Amino acid sequence: MSANILSFIIFLPAIVAFGLMITTKHIDTVRNIAFLTTAVILALVLKLYIDFEPSAGMQFVTNVPWIASYGINYYIGVDGFSLTILMMIAILIPTSYLLLWEGRTKGYWVNMLLVQTGVTGTLLSLDVVLFYFFWEVMLLPVFLMIGIYGFGDKVFTTIKVTVYTMAGSLLMFVAILYLGVAYHTEFGSWSFQYDNLMKITSLTYNEQIWLFLAFLSAFAIKIPIFPLHTWIMETYKNAPTGAVFLLSSIMAKLGVYAIVRFLIPIFPEIYIEFSTWFVFIGLFGLIYFGIAALMQDDIKRMFAYSSASHLSFIAAGIFSLNSFGINGALYLIIAHAIATGALFLLVGLIHEETGFKTIKDLGGLAKGAPIFTTIFAIMIFANVGLPGTNGFVSELLIIFGIYEFNHTLGYISAVTVIIGASYMLWMFQRAILQDRVGEPLKFRDLKMKEILGLAPWVFLVFLMGIYPEVFINKFEPTVTHYLNDILQIGATK
Secondary structure, eight states, X not given: OTTTHHHHXXXXXXXXXXXXXXXXXXXXXXXXXXXXXXXXXXHHHHHHHHHOOOSSSOEEEEEEEEEGGGTEEXXXXXXXXXXXXXXXHHHHHXXXXXXXXXXXXXXXXXXXXXHHHHHHHHHHBOBHHHHHHHHHHTHHHHHHHHHHHOOSSHXXXXXXXXXXXXXXXXXXXXXXXXXXXXXXXXXXXXXXXXXXXXXXXXXXHHHHHHHXXXXXXXXXXXXXXXXXXXXXXHHHHHSOHHHHHIIIIIIHHHHHHHIIIIIHXXXXXXXXXXXXXXXXXXXXXXXXXXXXXXXXXXXXXXXXXXXXXXXHHHHXXXXXXXXXXXXXXXXXXXXXXXXXXXXXXXXXXXXXXXXXXXXXXXXXXXXXXXXXXXXXXXXXXXXXXXXXXXXXXXXXXXXXXXXXXXXXXXXXXXXXXXXXXXXXXXXXXXIIISOOSSSOOOOOOOXXXXXXXXXXXXXXXXXXXXXXXXXXXXXXXXXXXXXXXXSOSOSOO
């Protein structure tokens, strides 16, 4: 099993999904089997996490020909970086099912399974053509979920997000083909393995810049990074809760992952040369999206801007050229996925129970739902980086990293994180704590299965905040390898 465990983890959800399509129509049966499938995946990933030996190299590698005449392989593997994100996906998806348990259709659960195959395949692919294949696979089920189960102008929203993501994907695909031809021209054989593409030396400076930007466009749209963000607000507002959770907690993080996995090793000189620009763009996005969040009355739109703000901060850390910033960015990927994913699921519950999602229409929820309020508050505090939570550790590391990169930008990053605390606490006070103007809303507290679903998330918030070494030790050797061996700039700038 150990030799094929990654393939099993990737394809089991899709196999089950296609099986459910052609067999039962009973929604409860579909949901229960889908949940059981994700639980099996979680057990396998836990085994993988325990068996993994912290190192810079890839482990559990499978590399077999796929389209042999063009050097395209089914090449997958896991290192400390991808393992940490894989663990996040394996925990968040089945537990999120417990908060989406009622009122869904067969197609909803089937699409959730297909997305899991797409995101896991994207994460573990080491051949860029295989990566592109899974990159597109993970998008289609989400488009269907928005178009079928969304709210408001869901058709226009689906078209807009499709156009945005397909434009970025097309540019990336052209860049992939260009790299494959360049490798063939230089070495006389075809290959699209990322570790082989690192060996290309024949590209001119201008070619490297354009290829770097072509890849980055696809990843920046997915994150999103300013100014490629305009699709996110209406999408998060009109998408169903499950799709918003997948987009914000998992798929956006894969955009950051792809920068580290492919752009740094294939274009190290361009990454270093443009680092100052992208640290600045990241901090600008942190401020811009944070101010925009302060101006929102719709909670989902506010969280959309909040998510973009934090992801911009992660991007700034990724380009900081030192271990503090990169380790902090990778840690914040996990911390932000937990906090924001929980908040989007809880806001979805508010919308389903009350029919409202605007701050001015809410209020007084704390009185009748103390458990809901407590968990909501914990995730708010993690999101704003309260000491003792995972958000604090990750944000502090990024601030140190940016300060080491540039003292002035470091001071700016330290001050501007206050913006996040401002809009989050302002929203929490008005929507949850203070009494509602007019008739009180009827809002139930969390059910036992919902509490059980969120319990691991709450546990991770504090475990990661108090004892971060348990997690950082898994991916720190990979970061050190990138800095010392690929970028050749040492553990610090």
